Amino acid sequence: MTEADNHLFTLLTLNTHPLHFDAEYGKQTEFGRNLVVSTYTLALLIGMSVSDCSQKAIANLGMDEVKFPAPVFAGDTIYGESEVLAKRESQSRPGQGIVTIRTIGKNQDGKVIATFRRDMLIPARGHAVEDKPGSLY
Numbered sequence: 515m516t517e518a519d520n521h522l523f524t525l526l527t528l529n530t531h532p533l534h535f536d537a538e539y540g541k542q543t544e545f546g547r548n549l550v551v552s553t554y555t556l557a558l559l560i561g562m563s564v565s566d567c568s569q570k571a572i573a574n575l576g577m578d579e580v581k582f583p584a585p586v587f588a589g590d591t592i593y594g595e596s597e598v599l600a601k602r603e604s605q606s607r608p609g610q611g612i613v614t615i616r617t618i619g620k621n622q623d624g625k626v627i628a629t630f631r632r633d634m635l636i637p638a639r640g641h642a643v644e645d646k647p648g649s650l651y
Contacts, residue, residue: 515550515555515590516588519554520535520550520554521534521535523554524551524554529553533545534551545585548588549585549587550587550588550590552628555586555628559617560617560632566596567613567615567617568634570636570642571634571635572634573634573635574632574633574635575612575633576633577631578632581629583626583627583629584625585627586621586627590627593619593620594618595617596618598613599614600612604635609637610638611636611638612634613634614634616630616631616632617629617631617632
């Protein structure tokens with residue numbers, strides 16, 4: 515996590531809380547410095563899980579149980595791990611299924627900094643864009 519990335523995400527999302535970008539304000543808080551905005555942490559962990567969990571997803575269907583049990587600071591290194599909790603065929607969309615995963619984010623000290631569940635609509639084997647005859651992917 516870099517300070518510049520945190521500031522950029524904060525500005526892009528119009529988050530005006532000074533705890534995320536005003537160093538003098540951050541010094542006066544219980545943390546003694548600025549916090550990385552939690553939605554950036556969430557977005558980063560989702561992005562980190564794409565290559566092994568949702569690379570072929572059709573859609574994110576929802577997130578539940580989003581928690582941020584510890585703060586994240588500029589300079590932290592974030593690691594993510596995901597576990598498949600459930601999968602089932604879609605009843606309304608043939609050739610597709612719903613997969614539920616839990617992702618846990620940890621910092622460089624192994625401290626859990628975020629957890630969430632995510633439901634995704636995934637094509638069944640042989641039904642992804644890449645699986646279609648003549649696909650460029």
